[in-house]
Amino acid sequence: MRTFQLFLLFFLFMGTRLSEAGITDQECIQCHASITIARTVHENFSCVDCHSGIQELPHNETALVECKNCHEEAQEKYGKGRHGIAAAKDDFDAALCSDCHGAHDIRAANDEKSTVNPKNQIKTCAVCHANPKVAKRHTFTTKVPVEAYKNSVHFKALNEDGKKAPSCADCHGSHEVRHAGDQASSINWKNVSETCGKCHAEIMKVYQGSIHGKAAAAGGRQAPVCTDCHGEHEIRAPGDPKSSVYPAQIAKTTCVWCHESLRVTQKFSLPGERLSTYLSSYHGLVNQAGSGVVANCASCHGIHDIRPSSDSESTIHPSNLPRTCGKCHPGVGGNVALGAIHIDPSRKEGNKVVYYVRLFYIFLIFFAVALMLLHNGMDLARKFRSERLPDGKDYLRFTMQERLQHAAMSLSFMVLAYSGFALAYPQAWWPAPFSFTGGTEEERRLVHRIAALAIVCALSILYYIIAFQYVAGVFKMRRSL
Numbered sequence: 003m004r005t006f007q008l009f010l011l012f013f014l015f016m017g018t019r020l021s022e023a024g025i026t027d028q029e030c031i032q033c034h035a036s037i038t039i040a041r042t043v044h045e046n047f048s049c050v051d052c053h054s055g056i057q058e059l060p061h062n063e064t065a066l067v068e069c070k071n072c073h074e075e076a077q078e079k080y081g082k083g084r085h086g087i088a089a090a091k092d093d094f095d096a097a098l099c100s101d102c103h104g105a106h107d108i109r110a111a112n113d114e115k116s117t118v119n120p121k122n123q124i125k126t127c128a129v130c131h132a133n134p135k136v137a138k139r140h141t142f143t144t145k146v147p148v149e150a151y152k153n154s155v156h157f158k159a160l161n162e163d164g165k166k167a168p169s170c171a172d173c174h175g176s177h178e179v180r181h182a183g184d185q186a187s188s189i190n191w192k193n194v195s196e197t198c199g200k201c202h203a204e205i206m207k208v209y210q211g212s213i214h215g216k217a218a219a220a221g222g223r224q225a226p227v228c229t230d231c232h233g234e235h236e237i238r239a240p241g242d243p244k245s246s247v248y249p250a251q252i253a254k255t256t257c258v259w260c261h262e263s264l265r266v267t268q269k270f271s272l273p274g275e276r277l278s279t280y281l282s283s284y285h286g287l288v289n290q291a292g293s294g295v296v297a298n299c300a301s302c303h304g305i306h307d308i309r310p311s312s313d314s315e316s317t318i319h320p321s322n323l324p325r326t327c328g329k330c331h332p333g334v335g336g337n338v339a340l341g342a343i344h345i346d347p348s349r350k351e352g353n354k355v356v357y358y359v360r361l362f363y364i365f366l367i368f369f370a371v372a373l374m375l376l377h378n379g380m381d382l383a384r385k386f387r388s389e390r391l392p393d394g395k396d397y398l399r400f401t402m403q404e405r406l407q408h409a410a411m412s413l414s415f416m417v418l419a420y421s422g423f424a425l426a427y428p429q430a431w432w433p434a435p436f437s438f439t440g441g442t443e444e445e446r447r448l449v450h451r452i453a454a455l456a457i458v459c460a461l462s463i464l465y466y467i468i469a470f471q472y473v474a475g476v477f478k479m480r481r482s483l
């Protein structure tokens with residue numbers, strides 16, 4: 003027994019001597035003077051621990067360095083990931099251990115100088131993932147992740163604010179990096195909420211209770227996961243105008259690519275025309291003009307806690323509507339729940355009252371404009387026919403006061419029409435004076451109301467004058483008789 007142990011010890015001793023082949027680092031450095039592994043994680047090892055292919059000096063062949071001899075766990079995971087699989091297939095672009103970790107300057111990940119430190123990963127991965135040639139040779143779902151990530155709130159929080167925000171490997175893993183289509187991948191849509199939820203745990207919990215979370219968990223790819231609304235690499239803060247969830251963007255992008263899609267609405271038998279009905283509402287019109295304070299889809303439906311109106315916890319359940327609308331319209335009562343919100347006023351089925359009010363209004367506008375045209379046309383015809391006075395001068399049809407009054411009326415009519423159409427056509431170029439600064443809707447409303455007041459005043463003065471002149475005329479006639 004004892005002899006065996008001694009034998010083993012001797013063999014081990016011989017073994018190490020043999021593997022080092024009696025070669026000291028000093029000998030290697032004689033020829034490779036620039037290389038040192040001092041102050042790295044491997045400082046206690048010698049050159050030949052890694053370059054074990056070199057058995058004698060001078061050497062000619064050097065075998066590939068096998069990190070796996072000492073890092074079995076990392077190697078095992080690496081072997082399951084896309085980088086390892088690609089390396090095994092001799093893919094020229096594949097990331098080897100040394101592509102990410104370096105060779106002679108390998109440091110622990112928490113070392114600020116490590117190539118895999120969260121702050122430095124972006125540079126390390128960018129060597130290949132910001133290289134269009136590598137992207138061209140492979141089937142990445144995202145061609146330019148690095149540039150996009152640099153614009154994200156995460157990049158900023160990590161690098162500028164020193165917060166524990168994710169770098170590449172927090173979402174992708176370090177060794178078992180899998181393709182997005184792979185169900186075992188941390189970035190597969192089924193696992194995304196768990197991946198984000200590592201840090202945003204509260205939001206994940208709320209989301210999982212929502213109709214979207216439940217539908218996604220049941221396997222419905224049509225239901226949104228975190229990245230469908232926020233994006234993956236270029237995730238921005240909601241207050242950032244370029245964010246996909248910026249208030250003015252929500253109706254335009256966040257919700258409607260699903261809720262206007264027949265593929266989704268038919269499959270889940272959801273009511274359609276959410277966007278068009280929203281856009282034609284007052285909230286929608288003003289939202290298009292750029293206002294961030296009116297209601298968008300999320301102000302009424304919630305964000306991560308969206309539920310159907312039949313769910314008593316839903317923000318749009320009739321019993322909760324006074325509170326939901328009351329956030330912005332303090333004091334509204336239970337009556338807000340009486341009418342539907344998503345209605346197309348041009349159809350009777352939506353809401354009869356709204357339908358007829360709209361119909362009456364359209365009739366009124368056409369009637370008024372038609373009368374105006376008739377009146378102006380008759381007046382114009384009359385003007386052409388009117389004869390000169392005997393002394394050749396023009397016949398004075400309107401007094402100064404009448405002219406001023408007409409000018410006031412036509413000006414207020416034009417302003418009224420303009421500021422009204424500016425609400426109805428927020429996307430057109432000509433309402434621009436009302437839609438280039440933040441306080442625009444306020445200005446438009448003020449101008450519209452002043453114009454309305456002005457036209458009412460002008461009209462009443464007109465009628466007053468007509469009435470006065472009529473009476474005066476009758477009086478004059480009586481006297482001359």
Ligand code: HEC
Nearest residue numbers: 025026029030031032033034049050053056059060061064
């Ligand atoms: C007598 C000088 C000399 C000594 C001692 C020496 N080398 Fe080299 N080594 C060379 C030369 C020359 C090359 C070829 C350089 C080239 O190809 O650019 C080389 C190349 C290498 C390479 C690169 C091979 C490749 O394919 O790119 C490695 C790795 C290497 N040596 C490791 C070692 C290690 C480890 C030791 C100590 C055990 C060592 N060398 C000792 C001279 C030496």
Ligand code: HEC
Nearest residue numbers: 027030031034037038039044047048049052066067100105
């Ligand atoms: C932790 C393992 C490790 C240790 C320890 C190590 N090397 Fe290396 N070395 C590598 C790797 C990995 C490469 C890159 C091999 C490749 O690209 O295939 C490399 C490459 C080299 C090369 C060729 C490329 C270059 O950078 O010039 C030389 C020469 C070399 N090593 C010499 C040494 C010497 C001398 C020592 C001891 C002072 C040493 N190595 C210690 C891992 C190691």
Ligand code: HEC
Nearest residue numbers: 069070073076077080085097098099102111118171176177
């Ligand atoms: C695509 C880049 C990449 C490749 C390729 C890679 N690593 Fe890593 N490795 C990382 C990152 C990033 C970390 C830091 C992980 C962290 O902080 O959680 C890491 C961490 C490590 C650690 C520290 C302990 C651990 O497991 O977290 C070891 C050891 C390691 N890698 C060894 C290897 C070996 C061996 C290989 C080759 C088989 C390899 N790595 C290939 C990126 C890579």
Ligand code: HEC
Nearest residue numbers: 043047051052067068069071072099100103108109110111
């Ligand atoms: C001869 C065995 C051996 C070889 C070969 C070897 N390592 Fe190591 N490595 C170790 C040991 C032991 C440690 C732990 C050192 C410590 O914790 O101070 C270590 C530490 C590390 C760490 C830091 C782990 C951490 O805690 O963050 C990384 C990264 C790493 N090695 C990567 C590599 C890579 C990449 C290669 C191949 C180029 C390699 N190693 C080759 C033995 C080895």
Ligand code: HEC
Nearest residue numbers: 084088095096097101126127130140141142170174180181
């Ligand atoms: C040396 C080049 C290189 C480096 C460095 C590199 N990768 Fe890769 N990566 C590749 C290649 C090549 C593939 C594609 C493998 C394939 O097609 O099977 C890939 C695949 C991926 C995939 C899966 C995509 C797919 O379509 O399979 C992800 C995710 C990924 N890498 C993330 C990273 C991250 C994160 C880092 C940094 C920690 C990194 N890579 C570093 C070359 C690299």
Ligand code: HEC
Nearest residue numbers: 127131142143144147148151168169170173181182189234
């Ligand atoms: C907040 C999490 C997150 C961060 C941080 C992140 N990614 Fe991604 N990444 C994802 C998600 C999710 C996808 C899947 C996209 C999809 O489904 O199409 C993805 C996709 C990718 C792909 C394509 C994967 C494939 O299967 O083709 C690559 C390559 C990639 N990311 C590299 C990076 C690099 C490099 C970094 C760091 C600069 C990074 N990512 C940072 C979440 C992240």
Ligand code: HEC
Nearest residue numbers: 155159165166167168172197198201228232237238239240
């Ligand atoms: C490693 C932890 C971590 C992971 C994983 C992570 N985040 Fe973050 N996230 C943060 C931190 C830290 C911030 C910065 C918070 C701050 O500045 O207040 C942040 C900020 C955000 C913000 C902006 C919040 C704000 O109020 O400005 C959004 C949106 C966001 N993350 C979404 C996601 C999504 C979606 C995912 C998954 C694809 C994800 N995050 C994954 C840690 C993480």
Ligand code: HEC
Nearest residue numbers: 195198199202205206209226227228231240247252300305
């Ligand atoms: C249906 C679309 C949608 C989905 C799915 C979604 N979000 Fe959001 N998220 C939003 C919107 C819209 C906002 C902006 C709310 C605001 O204006 O304050 C937001 C805000 C955020 C914020 C910052 C504000 C806050 O409340 O702290 C974080 C962080 C965030 N989401 C993370 C996530 C995570 C993690 C998931 C997945 C578990 C997720 N989101 C799923 C639409 C979504």
Ligand code: HEC
Nearest residue numbers: 213217224225226230256257260270299300303308309310
């Ligand atoms: C990726 C597609 C997608 C996005 C983005 C999306 N939804 Fe949905 N939504 C669905 C699907 C699918 C359902 C049906 C789920 C079910 O019934 O199981 C649904 C259900 C709903 C319901 C409940 C409808 C009902 O009667 O059951 C409401 C309300 C809703 N979504 C509002 C929103 C709002 C608001 C947003 C934007 C913040 C949004 N959705 C973003 C796909 C999406």
Ligand code: HEC
Nearest residue numbers: 253257261276277280297298299302310311318342343344
């Ligand atoms: C002013 C508040 C408000 C706004 C803004 C709003 N909704 Fe609604 N939404 C409701 C109410 C209340 C209901 C339920 C009654 C109804 O249909 O009018 C509803 C119903 C729905 C439904 C059917 C859910 C159900 O269970 O009945 C979906 C889906 C929906 N809205 C999506 C959207 C989308 C997408 C947007 C943005 C384009 C949006 N909503 C904007 C208040 C709003």
Ligand code: HEC
Nearest residue numbers: 284285295296297298301302323326327329330331338343
């Ligand atoms: C995010 C805040 C917000 C929410 C939530 C909201 N609104 Fe509004 N709403 C506004 C703003 C801002 C205006 C325009 C200013 C005003 O008239 O007070 C407006 C205007 C209106 C108008 C036109 C009134 C007018 O003065 O011309 C009606 C009607 C209306 N909202 C109904 C509702 C109903 C019903 C709900 C709930 C289903 C609701 N709103 C939820 C912000 C909101």
